[in-house]
Amino acid sequence: DQQVKQNSPSLSVQEGRISILNCDYTNSMFDYFLWYKKYPAEGPTFLISISSIKDKNEDGRFTVFLNKSAKHLSLHIVPSQPGDSAVYFCAASEDNYGQNFVFGPGTRLSVLP
Amino acid sequence: KAGVTQTPRYLIKTRGQQVTLSCSPISGHRSVSWYQQTPGQGLQFLFEYFSETQRNKGNFPGRFSGRQFSNSRSEMNVSTLELGDSALYLCASSLGTAADTIYFGEGSWLTVV
Numbered sequence: 001d002q003q004v005k006q007n008s009p010s011l012s013v014q015e016g017r018i019s020i021l022n023c024d025y026t027n028s029m030f031d032y033f034l035w036y037k038k039y040p041a042e043g044p045t046f047l048i049s050i051s052s053i054k055d056k057n058e059d060g061r062f063t064v065f066l067n068k069s070a071k072h073l074s075l076h077i078v079p080s081q082p083g084d085s086a087v088y089f090c091a092a093s094e095d096n097y098g099q100n101f102v103f104g105p106g107t108r109l110s111v112l113p
Numbered sequence: 114k115a116g117v118t119q120t121p122r123y124l125i126k127t128r129g130q131q132v133t134l135s136c137s138p139i140s141g142h143r144s145v146s147w148y149q150q151t152p153g154q155g156l157q158f159l160f161e162y163f164s165e166t167q168r169n170k171g172n173f174p175g176r177f178s179g180r181q182f183s184n185s186r187s188e189m190n191v192s193t194l195e196l197g198d199s200a201l202y203l204c205a206s207s208l209g210t211a212a213d214t215i216y217f218g219e220g221s222w223l224t225v226v
Contacts, residue, residue: 032212043117043203043217044156051212089156099146099207099215100169103156 003027004092006104013111019077021107023090026071030092034101035064035075037086044089048075080111115140117206117218125224131192134221138185138206144168145187146215147179150201159202162187163209194225 005024013019023033031052036044050057050064050073057064063076077084087108091101118137126132138145146161146169158171162181179189185206191198201222205215 034214036217041219043119043219046214046216049212049214091156099144099161099163099205099209099213100158100171101146101215102158103148105155 001026002105003030004090004102004104006088006090006107008107009105010108010110013080013109015082015111015113016079019075019080019084019109019111021075021077021088021090021109023073023075023104024071025073025092025102027092027094027102028071029094030102031068032093033064033066033073034091035062036089036091037084038089038106039086047088077109080109082111082113085109085111117204117216119202119204119218119221121221122219123222123224125226126194128194128196128225130194131190132194132223133188133190134202134204134223136187136189136204136206136218138187138204139216142206142208142216143185144207144209144213144215145181145185146205146207147187147189148203148205148217149173150203150220151199156203159189191223196225199223199225 035047038044087106091103144163147159161169181187201220203220207213207215
């Protein structure tokens with residue numbers, strides 16, 4: 001049973017518009033979340049994180065929202081750029097000293113010029 | 114500063130052989146974790162080492178093992194390779210504290226024939 005779900009395998013967005021990538025989780029013990037971007041043949045690149053004490057975290061064009069009651073988080077990219085085209089993974093862990101992250105299956109974002 | 118370095122980047126092994134992959138973490142990082150990425154299963158946690166001790170372990174058979182040295186460098190070993198072990202093996206490092214971000218290397222592509 002997948003503990004972290006990204007129900008949209010792919011998403012296409014026009015350049016300049018907003019991209020919204022969604023992630024749902026089932027384990028109520030998860031309280032630290034990360035988003036990664038991955039290009040083909042490269043390792044995942046860290047984008048942004050959020051812990052359960054916050055419901056929003058912003059870093060430049062990237063904003064992550066967390067709704068703990070719904071066990072849902074989303075990554076907003078505004079404005080979207082062609083270079084953002086990649087696979088995006090969300091990852092979750094229990095906020096302890098173990099680096100045991102559970103990853104979602106990923107969403108492939110295509111930003112069209 | 115230098116990122117996470119993994120060697121080798123690409124390798125081909127025959128079924129039944131064993132393989133050792135190496136990972137050098139970011140300087141100052143004491144935690145090293147390993148993940149397997151396959152098209153069907155996504156990114157799955159193998160194990161994590163902190164201060165030369167295995168701190169967390171995922172749901173992989175005993176053929177998958179690892180170790181960490183005093184300089185935080187880590188190796189993972191897969192014995193009696195099976196065709197299904199063909200995957201991208203990713204190493205990630207972090208400080209090892211709570212609510213920590215993990216940073217990935219480029220990965221080692223293993224093909225078992």
